[in-house]
Amino acid sequence: MERYIYLILLPLGGAFIIAALNAVVKSAKLRNIISDILANLVTLAAAGIALASFGIKGSYSVGAWPPPFGINLVADGFSTLMLATVNTIAFCATLYSVNYMDQYTSKRHYYSLFLLMLAGMNGVLLSGDFFNMFVFIEIASISSYALVGFGTEAEELEASFKYMVMGGIASAFMLLAVAMLYSSFGVLNMADIARAIAVSPRATTLKFPLFLFIIAFAIKGAIIPFHAWLPDAHPSAPAPVSAMLSGVLIKTLGIYAMTRIIMNIFAADVTGLAPLGIISIIIGMPLALGQTDIKRLLAYSSISQVGYIVLGLGLGTPLGIFGALFHLINHSIFKSLLFLNSGAVAYRLGTRELNDMGGLNKVMPITGGTSFIASLSIAGIPPFNGFFSKLIIILACVKAGHTGFALWAVAGSILTLSSFMKVQKLAFFGKIAEKHKGIKEAPLLMSVSVVILAVLCIASSFLLLPGLRNITLQPAVDALLAGAEYAKIIK
Amino acid sequence: MIYTLCMALFFIGLYGICCKKNLIKIVLGFIIMDYAVNLFIILIGYRKNGIAPILDKTMDVKKFALSSVDPMPQAMVLTAIVIGLAVTALLVALCVRIYERYGTFDITKIRKLRG
Numbered sequence: 328m329e330r331y332i333y334l335i336l337l338p339l340g341g342a343f344i345i346a347a348l349n350a351v352v353k354s355a356k357l358r359n360i361i362s363d364i365l366a367n368l369v370t371l372a373a374a375g376i377a378l379a380s381f382g383i384k385g386s387y388s389v390g391a392w393p394p395p396f397g398i399n400l401v402a403d404g405f406s407t408l409m410l411a412t413v414n415t416i417a418f419c420a421t422l423y424s425v426n427y428m429d430q431y432t433s434k435r436h437y438y439s440l441f442l443l444m445l446a447g448m449n450g451v452l453l454s455g456d457f458f459n460m461f462v463f464i465e466i467a468s469i470s471s472y473a474l475v476g477f478g479t480e481a482e483e484l485e486a487s488f489k490y491m492v493m494g495g496i497a498s499a500f501m502l503l504a505v506a507m508l509y510s511s512f513g514v515l516n517m518a519d520i521a522r523a524i525a526v527s528p529r530a531t532t533l534k535f536p537l538f539l540f541i542i543a544f545a546i547k548g549a550i551i552p553f554h555a556w557l558p559d560a561h562p563s564a565p566a567p568v569s570a571m572l573s574g575v576l577i578k579t580l581g582i583y584a585m586t587r588i589i590m591n592i593f594a595a596d597v598t599g600l601a602p603l604g605i606i607s608i609i610i611g612m613p614l615a616l617g618q619t620d621i622k623r624l625l626a627y628s629s630i631s632q633v634g635y636i637v638l639g640l641g642l643g644t645p646l647g648i649f650g651a652l653f654h655l656i657n658h659s660i661f662k663s664l665l666f667l668n669s670g671a672v673a674y675r676l677g678t679r680e681l682n683d684m685g686g687l688n689k690v691m692p693i694t695g696g697t698s699f700i701a702s703l704s705i706a707g708i709p710p711f712n713g714f715f716s717k718l719i720i721i722l723a724c725v726k727a728g729h730t731g732f733a734l735w736a737v738a739g740s741i742l743t744l745s746s747f748m749k750v751q752k753l754a755f756f757g758k759i760a761e762k763h764k765g766i767k768e769a770p771l772l773m774s775v776s777v778v779i780l781a782v783l784c785i786a787s788s789f790l791l792l793p794g795l796r797n798i799t800l801q802p803a804v805d806a807l808l809a810g811a812e813y814a815k816i817i818k
Numbered sequence: 819m820i821y822t823l824c825m826a827l828f829f830i831g832l833y834g835i836c837c838k839k840n841l842i843k844i845v846l847g848f849i850i851m852d853y854a855v856n857l858f859i860i861l862i863g864y865r866k867n868g869i870a871p872i873l874d875k876t877m878d879v880k881k882f883a884l885s886s887v888d889p890m891p892q893a894m895v896l897t898a899i900v901i902g903l904a905v906t907a908l909l910v911a912l913c914v915r916i917y918e919r920y921g922t923f924d925i926t927k928i929r930k931l932r933g
Contacts, residue, residue: 458894458897462897462901465901465904465905469901469904469905469908472905472908473908476912476915479915480919481916481919481920484912484915484916484919485916485928487912488841488909488912488913488916491905491908491909491912492835492844492848492909495835495848495851495852495905495909496832496835496851498901498905499828499831499851499852499855502855502859502898503828503855503858506855506858506859506862506891506894509859509862509890509891509894510862513888515890
């Protein structure tokens with residue numbers, strides 16, 4: 328269990344060292360190289376730790392202060408699964424940034440903010456204390472606000488401001504809810520609050536903080552009708568940051584925090600979430616289909632894919648939760664792959680407009696091939712991971728007796744297919760424009776990182792095999808189904 | 819009564835964020851909302867005629883626990899204020915940069931992004 332503390336300490340320390348390099352190293356070129364290496368080492372180490380520690384349950388008291396006086400870190404099946412996903416995607420994104428971020432000035436600050444965001448996310452996944460969770464959510468959000476506006480162009484600043492105001496409202500709501508819980512129970516430790524809620528006679532007054540929590544996390548997770556910031560913020564960020572935001576940040580701050588609080592702390596009924604998921608699916612997808620900016624299209628499709636995850640969780644059945652978590656992993660892999668590919672195209676072409684592209688398969692075979700794999704995955708074509716997770720969610724809908732939901736989910740899936748066929752047709756197939764004949768494949772490290780993700784797209788289908796399933800997905804499902812039993816991890 | 823006023827302050831802030839057209843006024847609304855939450859946290863720990871939560875050697879621990887205010891919300895508020903400061907600083911910095919690009923603080927004129 329002690330090793331989990333490094334998942335927070337390493338990125339946090341890395342962020343400060345990279346930010347402080349200015350004082351020690353005088354040459355700007357050397358500074359960039361050092362920060363490249365350091366950031367990649369940190370994320371590689373974090374990914375290694377997270378992947379090597381599947382299934383380690385337990386709680387760790389920071390500074391040896393026992394809870395409820397001290398802050399404690401808690402890991403169970405759900406958080407280890409999320410940690411592995413977050414850190415793997417973060418490693419691919421930093422590997423990609425080495426070449427990609429050369430376009431921007433001040434690469435150091437970028438890495439510094441990036442690692443801070445990673446530390447915040449790992450902290451959210453591990454924290455076993457409400458106020459601590461709030462602080463980590465703020466660390467992750469503030470660094471992501473800054474990263475969205477990193478290019479400091481007019482649109483990026485506007486998107487960042489919008490995102491920040493929405494995020495600020497969400498944070499205020501969450502803090503208010505935390506304060507209310509504290510006033511009811513006098514503790515902040517999640518496990519103690521879960522125990523207290525289970526025997527609390529005043530169940531109705533607890534509805535209000537729960538309601539505030541749901542709104543706060545729905546804003547952070549961009550669930551329709553709280554999605555307004557996402558289609559602006561995600562395309563405006565640099566590509567590796569978009570990959571992190573769409574791939575893991577909305578899931579960590581939104582979905583993870585929401586399900587943890589609803590299912591494990593309040594042990595409340597989740598079925599109210601399923602209609603929200605359906606609304607996200609059916610509103611998000613047509614909006615995606617109408618876009619011609621490749622990154623905006625991907626951002627809208629993120630909204631609808633998150634809808635699938637929420638739908639699966641909202642069913643509340645073991646199969647539904649299983650499908651939702653599986654889709655969560657798959658979505659973070661293929662959506663970050665697609666965002667990284669869109670970044671590679673923008674890096675070479677200098678445009679994100681789909682109508683200006685065409686025939687890129689001939690000049691950028693790796694980017695074209697990997698994005699073809701990712702498009703098939705997100706659209707749910709058989710041997711790829713997206714097919715299995717969507718199938719499980721739809722089956723779970725039918726089994727739970729919600730045939731209507733299943734139909735809408737299938738319809739959403741067809742729209743996904745058509746919108747990604749549009750991307751493929753306009754960008755990668757067809758005739759290449761004369762002026763684009765001379766462009767080259769993306770630089771080496773960018774290609775390596777997308778190839779890793781493309782391999783993961785196929786490899787994650789194997790998580791369904793019983794052997795792998797029992798060490799990765801099943802503990803996560805059990806952790807969520809256990810409800811308030813969560814408190815038992817902490818002695 | 820004072821809780822109601824605190825809630826009113828929160829909604830004034832929310833109103834400012836949602837309805838004002840000027841970037842700076844939105845930032846101010848955000849600050850007001852933040853302060854309302856901080857005030858609420860402090861109020862939770864308040865006790866009428868309470869003493870400062872500092873344990874002296876001469877005091878009886880039980881009596882102390884019964885008469886002192888709760889120190890925990892004060893610690894929380896300190897953290898929340900620092901976070902609020904960071905967010906406000908970033909918001910104001912963004913406002914400055916937006917003013918450089920657009921030459922206005924009016925959000926109806928800052929609309930390069932579609933819906």
